[in-house]
Amino acid sequence: MKSRRRPYSEQRPFDTGGGVWSVPVPIPANPLGYTLIYAIESPAGPVLVDAGWNHPESWLALRDGLTAAGMDVREIRGVVVTHFHPDHAGLAGQVRQESGAWIAMHEADAALVRFMHDLEDGAHRDFQADMLRRAGAGAVEVTEVTARRPRPPAVPDLILQDGDLVDLPGRRLRTVWTPGHTPGHVCLHLEDADRLFTGDHVLPEITPHIGVYPYDRTDVDPLGDFLGSLEKVKDLGELEALPAHEWIFHDTAARAAEIGAHHEEKLRRLAGLLAEAEGPLTLWEVASRMTWNRPWEEFPAMSRGMAASEAAAHLRTLEVRGTVRRVKGSDPIRFVLHS
Structure with missing residues (x-):
């Protein structure tokens, strides 16, 4: 079964079969358009996979979408958050407030959510x-990127670990820890139906953002983790994928292989870029020379910040x-091909 991505205005709640509904929830002013929230029926009440962006329009879409599926938001049993990003976790707190539902999240992302709540706005900007x-960003770019801070999502009640x-x-819904997009990203294997809720880990056409924060960390390798997580998903076999964006598709394993090959090619191009450079490059210079979906000059400051974090993740893997x-000792930090 496949549901091609259409503009949000054309989206409707969709019965995917087997007691699982897909409910599109808009992401205001974002090119992704919407997040696909999944509601899994059970004798004890529905459980949601993700909840959507924290915005009044998004809340109404979630509430009314559940109603169209024959469910009441006040009867939600729980919300499993695939990862802490605001288009997935944003409304989990409001669902809990309305229904008393629990919120579950992997321990690595739960730690980040607690950190975000403890970090004051001034400290976050600094x-x-x-x-x-x-x-190596310019002063204007620094000012624009630091001007906004998303509201942190609700702190979860339940902590998930791999295999839980x-x-x-x-039903049998098993946690599959797939770090990379975030440290605590999880997919969810509905074992009684051979289906996999993939969150942002495996999407049918686009690829998720893989970044390093802060950019110059040397104790993590998010892209390496992501590539390993793709192998983990491949080992699950030809499952039907229910992703958080775009559309439902068959054969998660095949798409995971395609995404892995995409990043390996990107790593090869990046090594070639450094080989052709006349000298060491700052992270900002590397990002500005990489191939993106549009010219660097057309990127708004926030997108440049995300591109720099993705460049940092690929450099870290290399x-x-x-x-x-x-x-050594460079400030701004600079990179060269290893001699």
Whole structure:
């Protein structure tokens, strides 16, 4: 079964079969358009996979979409959040407030959510500004990127670990930890139906953002984690994928292989870019020379910040593999091909 992506105005709640409904929830002023929220029926009440963006329009879409599916938001048993990003976790707190539902999240993302709640706005801006400066961003870009801070999502009630079964009576919904897009991203394997809720990990056409925050961390390798997580999903076999964006599709394993090949090619191009450079490049210079879906000059500041974090993730993987190195003592930090 496949449901091609259409503009949000053409989206409707959709019965995917097997007691699972898809409910599109808009993301205001975002090119993705909407998040696909899934409601899984159970004798003890529905469980949601993700909840959507925290916005009045999004809340109405979720509430009314559940009603169209024959469900009442006040009867939701729980919300499993695939990862902490606002288009997935944003409304989980309001669902809990309306229904008393529990919120479940992987322990790695739960730790980030608690950190976000503890971090004051001024400290958050200072952190971002210093990170951007060390990457080689200009003063105007620093100011624009640090101007906004999303509201942190609700702190979860339940912590999930790899392999845990979700509290879903009558069904077998197993947690599959797939770090990369976030440290605690999870897919959810509905074992009694051979279906996989993939969140942002495996999407049918686009690929998720893989970044490093702060950009110059050397204790993590998100892209390496992501590539390993793709292998993990491939091992599950030809499952039907129910992703958070775009459309439902068959054979998760085949698409995971395609995404892995895409990033390996991107790593090869990046190594070639550094080989052709006349000298060490700042992270900002690397990002500006990479191939994106539009010219760097047309990127708004926020998109440049995300592109820099993705460039940092690819550089970090090349560094782990011994292909590139960072110039010792450089500020802004600079990278060269390893000699």
